[in-house]
Amino acid sequence: MTQNRVENDPIRPRKITTLCVKSDAKTVKIELYPAEQWNDRPGAEPGKYRLKVGRAWEMSLGKYSFYTWKGVQEFFERTVQSCTLRQMESTCSVADMPAQPMAKHALVEAPDPMRNLTYAVRTMTRSFQGLDGEWYVFVMGQDEPVPVSSLVVLQASTRVP
Structure with a gap:
């Protein structure tokens, strides 16, 4: 039906x-x-x-x-x-790809814009290119995307996409 x-x-x-x-x-x-x-x-x-x-x-x-x-x-x-x-x-050129491709559920060290600190958090999306040409990813606890260049990978994702 x-x-x-x-x-x-x-x-x-x-x-x-x-x-x-x-x-x-x-x-x-x-x-x-x-x-x-x-x-x-x-x-x-x-x-x-x-x-x-x-x-x-x-x-x-x-x-x-x-x-x-x-x-x-x-x-x-x-x-x-x-x-x-x-x-x-x-x-296609390598310059089109992010310097650090980010997988969903990777453990990263991300900046906290409110407190000027960094904290360990999981990524919620794969990296994507914004309108400005910068690569971004969403992380837990933040409503705005975070530039991939500002993240440090602590543990690569172990989940299957």
């Missing part, structure tokens, strides 16, 4: 469009949602959008990332370039 999707469902956000990037190697689906649906979150203003890439929310600007239309276009361009670069392996 299939479920009928209710357009005015208050629990599920309403998307306005879907963009697909297809290459020989993979297909990336980007869904756009109006930011007004998260009006209780900072940055959720009319004319901005929240992006869902595949099944996950795009979080390079923080847990709730909102983009202007220009930002959506730039994100889409980077996605197209990423798919194209994967397809043409000979043009």
Whole structure:
């Protein structure tokens, strides 16, 4: 039995469009949602959008990332370039990869921005590249992503992805 999707469902956000990037190697689906649906979150203003890439929310600007239309276009361009670069392996450079790729659940020493200390904590995501070109990862206990360059690996992840 299939479920009928209710357009005015208050629990599920309403998307306005879907963009697909297809290459020989993979297909990336980007869904756009109006930011007004998260009006209780900072940055959720009319004319901005929240992006869902595949099944996950795009979080390079923080847990709730909102983009202007220009930002959506730039994100889409980077996605197209990423798919194209994967397809043409000979043009990929090592500079595109993080200096220290980070796995999910790795034990790292992370800076505490509130107390000017460092503490041992587990990573919650794999490393990802932010809009500024810097590589980031989310760690337990912090809502904002932390630059990979500021982390010290104490123990590599032992979990299977």
